Amino acid sequence: MNKLSLIKTLKIEAGLSKPEAALVVKIFFDEMADTLASGNRVEVRGFCSFFVKKYRAYTGRNPKTGKKVKIKSKKLPFFKCGTELKKRVDP
Incomplete structure (x- = not known):
């Protein structure tokens, strides 16, 4: 799976438009990267x-x-x- 297929799956499963799904994925990965860059841990239980x-x-x-x-x-x-x-x- 790559970023594009994740966007496609999110679009279908959540009923979002492609730009909305792309924005959700971008926000998610940007927030993870910013958290790690600040030295904190990211945990998905x-x-x-x-x-x-x-x-x-x-x-x-x-x-x-x-x-x-x-x-x-x-x-x-x-x-x-x-x-x-x-x-x-x-x-």
Whole structure:
């Protein structure tokens, strides 16, 4: 499923026009992204949760040359599957 098929399903199931459904999907994903960007967690009970992991700076190696490279600290979003979703995928 991609964003366009999600919009199409929302249009059919909720009886919305395509622009209205697209707006709902845009608002949903924008709000999730803004929440994660501010360092907060997004949780949809039983389905999944998204959170941000923080990594410290470290010294790594370039695999081609073997030279040491400084890696800056960073934050990355992570997805954790909920119990109900696990049961639906693997009954």
